[in-house]
Amino acid sequence: MDVELFPRARTEVTPGAVHVPDWLDLERQRELLTACREWARPPAGLRTVRTPGGSTMTARQVCLGWHWYPYAYARTVVDGDGAPVKPFPAWLGELGRRAVADALGPGAATAAAYDIALINFYDAGARMGMHRDSDEKCDAPVVSLSLGDTCVFRFGNTEARTRPYTDIELRSGDLFVFGGPSRSAYHGVPRVHPGTAPPELGLTGRLNITLRVSGL
Template sequence: MDAELFPRSRTEIAPGAVHVPDWLDGARQRELLAACREWARPPAGLRTVRTPGGGTMTARQVCLGQHWYPYAYARTVVDGDGAPVKPFPDWLGELGRRAVTDALGPAPATGAAYDIALINFYDADARMGMHRDSDEKSGAPVVSLSLGDTCVFRFGNTETRARPYTDVELRSGDLFVFGGPSRLAYHGVPRVHPGTAPPELGLTGRLNITLRVSGL
């Protein structure tokens, strides 16, 4: 009820880590969802990520620009069908640059262009353990866009997967950017709230699009 009465506001969760609610309007969410559905098609489509220890991630993933696998990047889907990774579109890079400017100001957005996207699909049972985005050579901010079901996004510290951390509710259309002193903070998704996506979006589950600068 409080969320209906009082608009959610931009919040700095930690130095360099900012949550901007409702950053994507409904039309842009639908456009981005349509693009994600195309990117998810094979070849080099949505896949289950296998970890070196033999386990699997519960969130499924597709990559653009460079293919991420634990714990490196490649030009082909080396842990899947072997196809060349799909290209990273210029318009998505511009969206990332605008996201950084809106969240952190113009200075952090003046570096190299965004050239990698990792797109994770969460069904009702999917989770993401605490981890750091540390396989890039660039320290440019990470841009995270949410579509579909609401999730609990746990944003921690740079030293350990344990406390202190802050749980943030990310809804469809929300933006989260982390850079500077928070660029290598541990973060994860302990919970997804099924059935909370906007009905007009037409998505069952949650999509998270993270944009990065490879520095490669």
């Protein structure tokens, strides 16, 4: 990638919500991509999520630790092949705690252990509507890691899906953490920019790894 005239800076979007560009180096991105490809294999692999109303999400998903389905958690893929959810690795939880400390400061790192990963795969036409991460029983910060294509990440307010919101460009390797007063903010992905992934990564599309503490 060409050197930018003005390097991207760490930004506090709203209190408790911080964007840290280039948090993952290329080697770490490759390691995560290799892990994601393994997690995506069946059983309990990558699936299309269907809402109670019958519509489908355009981003496909695989879960670790706890299986999320609209709008609850289970230990098996109740809306898929019924297999037990894949385990949540300890190293991924440690990565989450380090992400929170780097983004929000050492005092923000939660004593609770991260035990959920939602991994969403976006192809060129995929998007994610505005929503809140509200099915957990713990208000520990949410950690979001991006791999592959650049996306527009829309981070809103805690009251409604509408404005005010801020659009942030998330590139491969970027970290976004939101907790505290921003923990229940609406957020979504209105578009992905195809063909923008680092060629060295070998990924077509975008992967988002979201880490949460279930409190279950």
